[in-house]
Amino acid sequence: MAExxxxxxxxxxxETDAIKTDAIKTDKLSLWYGNFQALFDVDLAIxxxxxxxxxxxxxxxxxxxxxxxxxxxxRLGYVRTRGKIEVLGHDIYGPxxxxxxxxKQVGMVFQRPNPLPLSIRDNVLFAYRxxxxxxxxxxxxxxxxxVEKALRQVLLWDTVKDRLQRPAGxxxxxxxxxxxxxxxxxxxxxxxxxxxxxxxxxxxxTEAVEELIWELRGDYxxxxxxxxxxxxxxASEECIFMLMGKVVEHTDTAQMxxxxxxxxxxxxxxxxYG
Amino acid sequence: xxxxxxxDFDRRNSSxxxxxxxQALVFIGGISGILCILGIFVFISKEGFGFIAxxxxxKEFFTSPNWRPTSEENPTYGALALIAGxxxxxxxxxxxxxPFSLGAAIYIGEFARGKTREVLKVLxxxxxxxxxxxxxxxxxxxxxxxxxxxxxxxxxxxVLNAGVILGLMAAPIMTTIAEDAxxxxxxxxxxxxxxxxxxxxxxxxxxxxxxxxxxLVAAVxxxxxxxxxxxxxxxxxxxxxINMPDSIFDSVRALTATIAAExxxxxxxxxxxxxxxxxxxxLFAITFVINLAADLVLRGIRKEA
Ligand SMILES: Nc1ncnc2c1ncn2[C@@H]1O[C@H](COP(=O)(O)OP(=O)(O)O)[C@@H](O)[C@H]1O
Ligand SMILES: [Mg+2]
Numbered sequence: 001m002a003e004x005x006x007x008x009x010x011x012x013x014x015e016t017d018a019i020k021t022d023a024i025k026t027d028k029l030s031l032w033y034g035n036f037q038a039l040f041d042v043d044l045a046i047x048x049x050x051x052x053x054x055x056x057x058x059x060x061x062x063x064x065x066x067x068x069x070x071x072x073x074x075r076l077g078y079v080r081t082r083g084k085i086e087v088l089g090h091d092i093y094g095p096x097x098x099x100x101x102x103x104k105q106v107g108m109v110f111q112r113p114n115p116l117p118l119s120i121r122d123n124v125l126f127a128y129r130x131x132x133x134x135x136x137x138x139x140x141x142x143x144x145x146x147v148e149k150a151l152r153q154v155l156l157w158d159t160v161k162d163r164l165q166r167p168a169g170x171x172x173x174x175x176x177x178x179x180x181x182x183x184x185x186x187x188x189x190x191x192x193x194x195x196x197x198x199x200x201x202x203x204x205x206t207e208a209v210e211e212l213i214w215e216l217r218g219d220y221x222x223x224x225x226x227x228x229x230x231x232x233x234x235a236s237e238e239c240i241f242m243l244m245g246k247v248v249e250h251t252d253t254a255q256m257x258x259x260x261x262x263x264x265x266x267x268x269x270x271x272x273y274g
Numbered sequence: 275x276x277x278x279x280x281x282d283f284d285r286r287n288s289s290x291x292x293x294x295x296x297q298a299l300v301f302i303g304g305i306s307g308i309l310c311i312l313g314i315f316v317f318i319s320k321e322g323f324g325f326i327a328x329x330x331x332x333k334e335f336f337t338s339p340n341w342r343p344t345s346e347e348n349p350t351y352g353a354l355a356l357i358a359g360x361x362x363x364x365x366x367x368x369x370x371x372x373p374f375s376l377g378a379a380i381y382i383g384e385f386a387r388g389k390t391r392e393v394l395k396v397l398x399x400x401x402x403x404x405x406x407x408x409x410x411x412x413x414x415x416x417x418x419x420x421x422x423x424x425x426x427x428x429x430x431x432x433v434l435n436a437g438v439i440l441g442l443m444a445a446p447i448m449t450t451i452a453e454d455a456x457x458x459x460x461x462x463x464x465x466x467x468x469x470x471x472x473x474x475x476x477x478x479x480x481x482x483x484x485x486x487x488x489x490l491v492a493a494v495x496x497x498x499x500x501x502x503x504x505x506x507x508x509x510x511x512x513x514x515x516i517n518m519p520d521s522i523f524d525s526v527r528a529l530t531a532t533i534a535a536e537x538x539x540x541x542x543x544x545x546x547x548x549x550x551x552x553x554x555x556x557l558f559a560i561t562f563v564i565n566l567a568a569d570l571v572l573r574g575i576r577k578e579a
Contacts (some may be wrong), residue, residue: 070469072468072469075465100471101471102468102471110469114462114466115479116466117461118481127471130470131471185470
């Protein structure tokens with residue numbers, strides 16, 4: 001019932017906009033971990049260039065959905081998917097599609113900051129070096145410039161510019177999470193997936209990272225999972241509510257929080273679920 | 275009233291006694307390990323140090339290749355050839371074992387999945403359990419004729435033979451330790467790199483190996499320690515003749531093999547007997563230093579993590 005209704009509740013504004021290609025579009029996406037089904041026929045169309053937030057109780061499949069968009073779920077041998085996922089109009093499971101390219105276009109920020117055990121500089125350049133085979137011919141100056149630009153964009157440059165060679169693990173959690181965003185920038189992904197990027201941070205860190213995400217809006221299509229209702233409300237233009245592996249509602253954020261169309265959504269927003 | 279309350283707190287039931295007994299047993303187990311090491315050290319020192327202090331010429335010991343302890347008129351105790359024998363065999367063994375064991379560890383730890391991985395791990399552990407005399411036997415009866423045929427040399431019991439045998443012997447244990455080091459690299463590093471589009475090779479070479487570097491060095495060092503200490507296989511495969519090797523086809527004699535072969539024929543307390551203990555102290559010191567280095571390197575990882 002929920003998924004058939006979700007299409008109906010989408011506003012007319014979205015319908016008319018659909019001519020613009022959606023950044024992410026799924027068609028009856030189902031996913032199983034072994035025998036356990038975590039996603040049920042998820043149909044979603046996430047628009048380009050805006051921030052969409054995804055909310056729902058713990059275990060409803062938010063992370064699972066995000067992780068299928070850049071195919072990182074495939075690391076687990078026992079995951080099976082059915083249905084279709086299109087990113088910028090390309091079927092990411094299509095025979096001609098290489099998952100390395102998908103991951104270049106679709107950057108991911110994880111719940112726990114996960115900088116690599118390398119220097120700050122090498123962290124920022126890691127993805128860039130993977131995707132630009134010519135990087136060795138670029139001079140140090142060119143690389144320095146890339147590093148500075150990325151770190152400036154995440155508002156980290158002034159704090160770390162004197163210790164670029166230090167291990168990234170020595171940074172605070174907030175700085176680590178910013179670094180994890182910064183390292184995506186040099187490869188210019190089109191879509192950023194963020195899975196509760198602030199949940200390991202203190203309130204000040206949360207605010208700083210939220211602000212940063214807001215700054216990135218427009219340049220990137222951002223899909224952010226959050227547990228924090230206020231954050232979803234503040235920081236996103238559209239909002240998706242999921243429950244038990246299904247999409248219940250997908251509308252403008254303002255509308256969802258003021259006049260939710262479904263009782264489950266209303267209950268969740270008012271804090272009646274865990 | 276008060277007495278009974280105190281009684282409640284003083285409940286020495288069976289768990290309490292079991293706990294005490296187990297504590298005592300564990301303590302005895304731990305302390306006896308330390309005492310044994312100390313005992314061995316005191317024993318070999320006592321037997322060898324008198325000789326070091328009085329009879330032996332340290333300079334001769336380290337610089338002369340002439341090991342002639344049984345000579346009637348002029349016995350000499352130069353250990354250089356023996357040290358060179360051990361070093362050359364161990365060195366070649368590492369040339370064989372390092373690529374093998376690191377390759378195997380990388381394959382098992384990073385590439386093999388499911389059944390393949392489990393089977394390989396069991397196989398490696400079985401290889402590690404092959405007694406050294408069996409390896410020596412392989413050196414004598416298989417490698418020897420193969421080397422003679424292949425390289426057209428008169429004897430196949432030489433540095434090459436012993437080095438290959440020792441390398442194959444040390445590889446399984448090095449593989450196990452190296453794989454542990456890879457396993458200790460948290461999976462979220464791999465996930466992070468893969469999410470950015472790194473292939474499995476890129477993940478392995480740019481993230482996992484640098485992160486596991488200390489553990490891998492420790493694995494190699496422990497392999498070297500094993501090579502220095504190994505006796506039986508080297509005794510059987512090296513040719514056991516005193517030589518300063520200048521090619522891998524020369525027969526050599528190892529420190530360990532010298533002790534094993536000669537100690538039974540010496541009179542307790544004689545110069546020869548004490549000279550062998552001096553070799554023992556030397557070996558003990560080297561393996562101690564190597565193991566200590568491996569340990570410090572491993573500790574380094576933990577501090578970083
Ligand atoms: N690696 C996994 N293996 C098996 N089941 C999993 C795995 N990851 C998640 N799940 C299950 O899938 C469901 C959805 O999980 P998840 O997507 O992490 O939820 P959310 O991010 O919304 O909290 C949960 O019931 C969870 O137990
Ligand atoms: Mg989650």
